[in-house]
Structures are given as structure tokens and as C-alpha cells.
Amino acid sequence: xxxxxxxxxxxxxxxxxxxxxxxxxxxxxxxxxxxxxxxxxxxxxxxxxxxxxxxxxxxxxxxxxxxxxxxxxxxxxxxxxxxxxxxxxxxxxxxxxxxxxxxxxxxxxxxxxxxxxxxxxxxxxxxxxxxxxxxxxxxxxxxxxxxxxxxxxxxxxxxxxxxxxxxxxxxxxxxxxxxxxxxxxxxxxxxxxxxxxxxxxxxxxxxxxxxxxxxxxxxxxxxxxxxxxxxxxxxxxxxxxxxxxxxxxxxxxxxxxxxxxxxxxxxxxxxxxxxxxxxxxxxxxxxxxxxxxxxxx
Amino acid sequence: xxxxxxxxxxxxxxxxxxxxxxxxxxxxxxxxxxxxxxxxxxxxxxxxxxxxxxxxxxxxxxxxxxxxxxxxxxxxxxxxxxxxxxxxxxxxxxxxxxxxxxxxxxxxxxxxxxxxxxxxxxxxxxxxxxxxxxxxxxxxxxxxxxxxxxxxxxxxxxxxxxxxxxxxxxxxxxxxxxxxxxxxxxxxxxxxxxxxxxxxxxxxxxxxxxxxxxxxxxxxxxxxxxxxxxxxxxxxxxxxxxxxxxxxxxxxxxxxxxxxxxxxxxxxxxxxxxxxxxxxxxxxxxxxxxxxxxxxxxxxxxxxxxxxxxxxxxx
Numbered sequence: 001x002x003x004x005x006x007x008x009x010x011x012x013x014x015x016x017x018x019x020x021x022x023x024x025x026x027x028x029x030x031x032x033x034x035x036x037x038x039x040x041x042x043x044x045x046x047x048x049x050x051x052x053x054x055x056x057x058x059x060x061x062x063x064x065x066x067x068x069x070x071x072x073x074x075x076x077x078x079x080x081x082x083x084x085x086x087x088x089x090x091x092x093x094x095x096x097x098x099x100x101x102x103x104x105x106x107x108x109x110x111x112x113x114x115x116x117x118x119x120x121x122x123x124x125x126x127x128x129x130x131x132x133x134x135x136x137x138x139x140x141x142x143x144x145x146x147x148x149x150x151x152x153x154x155x156x157x158x159x160x161x162x163x164x165x166x167x168x169x170x171x172x173x174x175x176x177x178x179x180x181x182x183x184x185x186x187x188x189x190x191x192x193x194x195x196x197x198x199x200x201x202x203x204x205x206x207x208x209x210x211x212x213x214x215x216x217x218x219x220x221x222x223x224x225x226x227x228x229x230x231x232x233x234x235x236x237x238x239x240x241x242x243x244x245x246x247x248x249x250x251x252x253x254x255x256x257x258x259x260x261x262x263x264x265x266x267x268x269x270x271x272x273x274x275x276x277x278x279x280x281x282x283x284x285x286x287x288x289x290x291x292x293x294x295x296x297x
Numbered sequence: 298x299x300x301x302x303x304x305x306x307x308x309x310x311x312x313x314x315x316x317x318x319x320x321x322x323x324x325x326x327x328x329x330x331x332x333x334x335x336x337x338x339x340x341x342x343x344x345x346x347x348x349x350x351x352x353x354x355x356x357x358x359x360x361x362x363x364x365x366x367x368x369x370x371x372x373x374x375x376x377x378x379x380x381x382x383x384x385x386x387x388x389x390x391x392x393x394x395x396x397x398x399x400x401x402x403x404x405x406x407x408x409x410x411x412x413x414x415x416x417x418x419x420x421x422x423x424x425x426x427x428x429x430x431x432x433x434x435x436x437x438x439x440x441x442x443x444x445x446x447x448x449x450x451x452x453x454x455x456x457x458x459x460x461x462x463x464x465x466x467x468x469x470x471x472x473x474x475x476x477x478x479x480x481x482x483x484x485x486x487x488x489x490x491x492x493x494x495x496x497x498x499x500x501x502x503x504x505x506x507x508x509x510x511x512x513x514x515x516x517x518x519x520x521x522x523x524x525x526x527x528x529x530x531x532x533x534x535x536x537x538x539x540x541x542x543x544x545x546x547x548x549x550x551x552x553x554x555x556x557x558x559x560x561x562x563x564x565x566x567x568x569x570x571x572x573x574x575x576x577x578x579x580x581x582x583x584x585x586x587x588x589x590x591x592x593x594x595x596x597x598x599x600x601x602x603x604x605x606x607x608x609x610x611x612x
Contacts, residue, residue: 012508012511013508015508015510016508016509016510019510019513020406020509020510022397023397023398023400023401023404023406024401024406024407025397026393026394026395026397026398026400026401027397027398027401027402027415029394029398030394030395030398030415030418030419030480030484031414031415031418031419033422033477033480034418034419034421034422034425035418036433036437037422037425037429037430037433038425040433040436040437041429041433044436090328091328091331092328094324094325094327094328094329095325095328095329095331095332096329097325098322098325098326098328098329099329101325102322102325102326103329109329111333112329112330112332112333114602115332115333115336116332117598117602118336118595118598118599118602119332119335119336121531121534121535121538121594121595121597121598121601122336122339122538122591122594122595123534123537123538123539123540123565123590123591123594124538124540125538125540125565125568125569125587125590126339126343126538126587126590126591126594127339128568128572129343129568129572129583129584129587130338130339130342130343132572133342133343133346133584134338134342137580157335157339160331160332160335161332164329164332188314188315188317188318189318189321189322190317190318190321190322193321214424215424217426218424218425218426218427218428218429219426220426220427220428220540220541221427221540221541221565221569224569224572224573225572225573228573248426248428248541251428251429251431251432252428252431252541252545255428255431255432255435255436255545256435256545263436266432267432270429270432270433273426273429274425274426274429277424277425277426278421278424278425281421281424282421285417
């Protein structure tokens, strides 16, 4: 008779309770890092936010107490990620179009998809090493060594797999009926792709690309010996061929300085970087959830 | 897909339109080939740059730990050992933690709303740049763990792993920050593979009287194992290549030590530290180290992909 009721002390029930609490414990530990990191950045970085931060050059580390601002690094990050986007978006979207629209699952497309995954797994510092060997040490860019342009190229290698993958997957979700309809009214292949399939998949591709850009903006390893760092304002086009600062490298350099003023600047830069990256991520997450709900099947 | 292509091909069109179509197709073909070119370019360039060092030191480079630019003697054993130890130990901690979290997200212990919050928190953690985690590790995590390390050394100092006085920046801190970075990868991939296990497997297991955790351990985890393994391998590749946070917290010392409480080195932190100001044969030796790192991560990645391909169609 007793066996019909839930028995607390039965070994299977005790074991279940134990493992359930273990799993809850894991989940609690797992959410702690984000909470701690974001809280500290909000507190320590948020306290440093002043208007001058956005307009001044950083002072070289030393005895002077005022660290200055992060204007060159902020602009540098924008410039370098823009260069990376200009290179990787056309290449990635074009490559993705080939994989999704033209290839027919043959060995070549299999190989390229495999290559995309392998490239995505290449450590980011290797991208920096590669660009250093190819561009910085050979001075191939009109005699300039470390430059913002080289930094942008290194980042573009990291962005490329993301862009190709999102394009490929976004285009695969477009229903074939749309392609047939386009064919039916006499459109050619490239018209169909440019006017029908790409616009249909635009939102999912754009989301993936924006997330890729956000990730690239925080990458440091490929920049430390390609773009290096600079303390000076970016004033004109020719600055592309010289050392260029970025928020990520500023955080790296100034976190390791023994001076308090520079450390504070590193926190301020982290604040700006993390807030923008998290905003992009959360926004695209909401957008994706919204799209999912309104999707017509 | 094939049907679609032939439909387009059979149309009668003007020459100009046909040519534009062809040009467009070949442009996208060229762009997609660029991936392969870049990949081979990276491998070849790093290999040829390391050739000088390779021919001089050969495989001795991998087992000696002398790194002396003045005497022109190079060996990367400390860095290779550091790379393997930090990534493997961090993975050892991450696997139970990540899989446990993934089980929490996929089971119904708590309402869906809370599970989704946990899921997105873990995924957002992946978006935090590693250099920011490094900054956090230096100023927040290190002071937090300082007492704990002293305790570890005091009571477990007889173990070689904790045999040295805790240094301000050490390998154990690097392992902890790597756990933070790997957790989102392992969790999200484990969650996806657990979600893909068909519901009928669970129902069948419940039907023959298995308890919830008996079902998880004997049915669901084995079914999701290949996906989880692939995720673990991807995380391993990521851990070996991870640079910034590790460089900032590991202490960057080439002196070999068994103790995790003394400063260490990894290949990527060695590259980050020395590449900027290296010259002569040091550059070539750094390229050699980079080549070793690349081969390690390539092998791990390719194996992960093979695993996914081999086992993903089982259910």
C-alpha cells in the first residue's frame, strides 16, 4: 500500500533531490560571472564617465595625475571595425551567396563550409601573426609598418567566417517558392538573388553581421602588433597608415600600468565597450525573439 | 537545389543578361574560394616564417624551456606545457559546471521564464570581450582569491600543484578566468544537443519506471554525448588560443614550475608579450611557437567537426 505514495527516503528520490540541487547550484554559479563583471564595470567604469573622456587624448603614463580621455581609442575602434566590415561583409556575403544559392552540395562547397568552420576556430592571435608577417613586416602598404589598416585586415579575418555562416544559413531559410515565382516571371538568377532572396533574408543576415561586428570591436589579440597603439587624435585619412589606438588595446595597455589614473581610464573604456556590445546583443536577441513570434509559416 | 539550378539554366536569354549572370556567379565563387585561400595562406605564411627556427632547433624546440634572446637559444616547452595545462584543467572544471547548467536549462525544475534568464545570462557572458575579463580578473578576481590561495598552499602545499608560495598573478587565476570564458560555449552547445534528444526517449524511460535523474544519466546524456563532446572540443580549441585575459593574469614567466600558484606562460601569451619588440631569430622562434599553437587548435577543431558529422544523424 505504501508503495503508491511518494517516499522521501527512497534512495532514488534522495538521489534525484541531490542531483537536482547540484544542477541548480551549477546554474547559480554560471550566472555569477556575468553579474559580477557587469556590476563592477558599471560601478568602476560608470564613475569615470565625464564629457572630457570623449574629447581628450590619453596622457602617457607617468607622474601626472590626470589621465586624459579616450577619444583617439574610441575613434580608432570605430575606424578599425569599419575597415574590417568593409572587407569582410562583401566577401562574406558573396561567399555565402555562392554556398547557399549556386553550390549543389558537391565536394567544393563541402570543403568551403569545412574551411569556414576551421577558420572560425583559428585563434585570434594567429590572425594578428599572419597580418604581421604579410603586411606589417613587409611594409607592403606604402612603407608603413603598424597601421590601422593592417589592424582592420586582421579583424576582417576573424569576422569573415561569421558573415559567411550567417549569410549561408539566412539564405537557406528562404522558401524555394519565392525563387520559383521569380523564375516564373522571367527573372534571371542574379536578379532573383539580389531582388528576392537577399532582401527576404536581410534581417537574419543583418543580425548575424552586427553581432559579428560587436564581437570584432572587442577583439584585442589581433591588434596588439598590427595596429599597435597611439596616444594622438585621428585627424585625417592618412592616419590610416600609422599606428592607431583602440579601446581594446587601451584597456590591455592601461590595465597593466602601475598608475591609478591609467587603470581608471581602462575601466572607463571597458564601460563604453561592454555597454555598446551588450546593447547590440540584447537588442538583436529581442529582435530575433520578435521575428520568431511573427514568422508566417 | 539542383533542380532549381537547371530550371534557371534552361531559359533562353539575351547574351548580355547571360553574361551578367555568369559574372555574378563567378564573383561569388571567387569570394567563397577566398576562405580557403586565407586559411592556406595563414598556414603557409606561419610555416615559412618559422622555417629558420625550425631548421635550427628542430623538435628540440618543443621540449627545452630555455628562452634567451641574448644567447639566441629558444625552446617553448614552458609555454606549450602552460597552454595544455591551463586549457585542460579549465575544461575539467567547465564540463560538469556547463553540462549541469545545460541540464538545468533543459529540464523543468523551475518555470521557463527563469530558465530563459539563466540561458541568456550565460550567452551574454560570451559577448564580454576577453580583455575586459582580464581587467576584471586583475582588479576584482585576484584580490578575491588571494586568501584562498594562501590557504591552498598552506594545507595542500605537499602536492606539487600547490607547492610554491602564491604569486600575485599565476596559472590558477588563468584557469579560473578560462572557466568563465568556456562556460558559455560548453553550456550553449550542451543545451542544444540536450534539446535535440527526442521526447519519446524520455517518455519511454519514464514509462519503465526510471526516475528523472536515472533517465538523464542513462538515456538523455548518452544520446546527447556526441554533441556535448564536440562542444567540449570546440571549447578546448578556444581555450588553447585564448590570449588576452590569460596574458593579463598568468604572470608571464618562462621559468618552468609544476606549481599552479606560480606565474606561468602560454603560447598565445608569449606571442602577445614578445611579438611587438622581437627581432632576428626571436621572431622566427615566435612564429614557430605560433605554428605549434595553430596545429594544436586545428587538430582539435577538425576532430570536433568530424565528431559532429559522424554522430549528428543518429536520431
